[in-house]
Amino acid sequence: MMSAAGAQEGDTNIAIPTAAIGAGLALIGGGLGIGRIGGSAVEAMARQPEMAGQIQTAMIIAAALVEGATFFALIVCLIV
Template identity: 55%
Template structure:
């Protein structure tokens, strides 16, 4: 464990770059996931308009869960600094 801390201290700005890459991956992944949810919801509502309110509710809940996971990932990446 001590070797890891020595390596991180000598690396300089690598932890900042690692944080930036981690945050970018989390945000891009969340954006792709929410886009897929929206696409599927629109297709589902187009196929069965009578189920629109149920599909919309499920879409909003799923998008909120993905946003929560993305925010958690950003906070965890922030602890690297």
């Protein structure tokens, strides 16, 4: 029979690599999201240079939201 301590050690051994994979996926997703936001903003500024200030403001807000969600996901993965 396996003791309760043995079961907890087995869970810990699989939790660490799983958390690392989750953190990596969260960071990849955040990087792709911010990259798309930046690319779309530059394209929009090239089409309408007179709107560059408003586009840049919206881009910074959207990038901050994506970065915040990515940071939250990273913290959750590392806490596990």
